[in-house]
Amino acid sequence: MAAMFPTARIRLWDLPVRLFHWALVALIVCAWWTAENHLISWHRLTGYTILTLVLFRIVWGFVGSTTARFSHFLRGPGAVGAYVGGHMFRRGSPGHAGHNPLGGWSVVAMLGLLLLQVLLGFFSVDVDGLESGPFAYLVSFDTGRWAAETHELVFNLLLALIGLHVLAILFYRVVRGENLVGAMVSGSRRWTGTAPILRFTSPLLALVVLAGAALLVWAVVGLFGKV
Amino acid sequence: MEGMKMAGSRVKSGMRIAIVLALVAGGLAACSESGTENATVTERKANFKAIGGAFKIVTDEIKTGNPDLEKVRPAAHELATRTALIKDYFPAGSGPESGAKTKAKAAIWTNQAEFAKHRDAAVAAAAELDSVAGKGDLAELTRGSEALGKTCKDCHTPFREK
Numbered sequence: 001m002a003a004m005f006p007t008a009r010i011r012l013w014d015l016p017v018r019l020f021h022w023a024l025v026a027l028i029v030c031a032w033w034t035a036e037n038h039l040i041s042w043h044r045l046t047g048y049t050i051l052t053l054v055l056f057r058i059v060w061g062f063v064g065s066t067t068a069r070f071s072h073f074l075r076g077p078g079a080v081g082a083y084v085g086g087h088m089f090r091r092g093s094p095g096h097a098g099h100n101p102l103g104g105w106s107v108v109a110m111l112g113l114l115l116l117q118v119l120l121g122f123f124s125v126d127v128d129g130l131e132s133g134p135f136a137y138l139v140s141f142d143t144g145r146w147a148a149e150t151h152e153l154v155f156n157l158l159l160a161l162i163g164l165h166v167l168a169i170l171f172y173r174v175v176r177g178e179n180l181v182g183a184m185v186s187g188s189r190r191w192t193g194t195a196p197i198l199r200f201t202s203p204l205l206a207l208v209v210l211a212g213a214a215l216l217v218w219a220v221v222g223l224f225g226k227v
Numbered sequence: 228m229e230g231m232k233m234a235g236s237r238v239k240s241g242m243r244i245a246i247v248l249a250l251v252a253g254g255l256a257a258c259s260e261s262g263t264e265n266a267t268v269t270e271r272k273a274n275f276k277a278i279g280g281a282f283k284i285v286t287d288e289i290k291t292g293n294p295d296l297e298k299v300r301p302a303a304h305e306l307a308t309r310t311a312l313i314k315d316y317f318p319a320g321s322g323p324e325s326g327a328k329t330k331a332k333a334a335i336w337t338n339q340a341e342f343a344k345h346r347d348a349a350v351a352a353a354a355e356l357d358s359v360a361g362k363g364d365l366a367e368l369t370r371g372s373e374a375l376g377k378t379c380k381d382c383h384t385p386f387r388e389k
Contacts, residue, residue: 038380127387128379129282130372137287141280226290 010191011198012097012183014065016206020057021184024050024114028158040131044121044227047133048217051118054111055213060206066198067097073104080105091176095189097196103168110161117154122225124148134225262328271316272329274309281305282379285356285372289365296363303353303360306375310353313346330388338385345382352378 027050034043061070075083083101087093099107122133125144136144172178183189284302288294322333335342356371 125279125283127279127383128376129279129284130286130376130379132283132286136283137290141276141283144283145276145279226287 007190007192008195009188010097010195011188011200012067013187014068014200014206015187015203016056016060016064016210017068018184018187020053020060024053027053028162032155038131040126041227044134047118047121048221050114052210052213052217054114054118055216056206056210057111059209059213063201063205063209065200067099068201070104070108073099073101074108075101075104089175093176094193095176095178095191097191097198106161106165106168110158110165113154113158113161117151117158120147120151120154122147124151132227134221134227137226263326265321265325265327265329267316267318267321268325268327268329268331271321271331274312274316278306278309281309282372282375285360285368286376289369289372292365294363294365294368296361299368300360303357307350307353307357310350313349314343317342332386332388335386342382342386345378345386349375349378349382 027046031043031046031050034040034046060068066072080101088100088102096103122135123139123144124147125132125136125139125141126148127145129141132144133147136147139147169180172180179189281302284298285306288299288302317331317335319336321327321329322331322336323329324333352371352375356368356375359367359371362368
């Protein structure tokens with residue numbers, strides 16, 4: 001039995017994906033805290049950083065390691081349905097080397113909401129017409145207020161998605177006995193059976209992509225934004 | 228055949244999504260339209276909205292580093308005029324107890340002296356901004372705008388719901 005299904009640790013998440021993930025956690029907390037305490041300059045800076053990371057992650061989803069790629073984890077409705085109706089609730093059933101078919105779409109939802117959130121922030125105006133995002137000068141006060149109110153609504157949607165994410169992690173822990181948090185920290189997980197073939201892209205390329213994303217955000221905000 | 232079937236189910240799911248979105252939008256609209264109509268509250272909100280709009284014009288111009296005085300002057304004047312109107316927009320009974328949708332806190336009426344102090348500070352700051360707006364000195368304009376912005380914040384923190 002043990003010989004047929006050898007258990008070993010396999011490398012799963014590359015360093016850029018893990019750093020991206022935990023930096024994002026810290027930055028979302030930071031964005032919330034700076035908004036609550038009216039530290040608008042810091043809030044804007046947090047938004048630019050989140051945008052940089054999201055842009056990085058999108059590009060990394062095309063050129064990064066196997067488990068980081070959209071083509072690896074975005075599956076059609078059939079595969080998602082089959083997963084939810086079958087494997088997902090069965091303890092000991094084979095895991096996914098990377099995002100499962102349902103989790104893959106939550107990655108896209110998260111990136112999409114974050115992108116939308118930063119864009120709304122760009123055009124937001126506070127109630128006094130005093131503080132605003134870098135592109136609010138392009139829109140009317142009413143449009144800027146709409147953006148700010150929608151910015152709040154989208155934050156609640158993000159909270160809901162994060163809540164769902166944490167619940168899913170608990171579910172995997174309790175029902176399937178899988179430690180997803182540990183894997184996102186160490187990058188590896190226990191694996192039974194034939195090890196999947198995963199390719200890992202050089203973290204140096206990740207640095208180049210990150211620098212490119214940062215440069216783009218800096219240029220767009222610096223050249224066209226007004227704060 | 229397969230392609231047609233897929234196109235059909237895509238249309239169907241597209242319609243389903245549209246229906247869900249319409250329901251969500253309807254629900255949001257229903258939530259935001261609750262509250263009874265109150266003429267004073269409606270006018271008060273319109274006045275504050277216009278203040279926000281005028282202030283945005285001033286702060287946007289300051290941000291350019293080279294403010295267009297043709298835009299700043301009328302906006303600053305509107306700010307002074309409308310800020311002076313605030314005192315008439317908070318009669319007794321126009322708070323949350325009116326049933327109208329308002330972010331005005333009851334504290335405005337239970338702590339009138341404090342509210343009046345903040346309000347007068349805003350009126351003075353807006354008048355000052357109006358007087359420097361014509362001169363076109365960026366530093367003076369920035370100072371005036373920041374001073375007025377501070378009075379907005381100082382009063383909104385204790386007296387306006389987030």
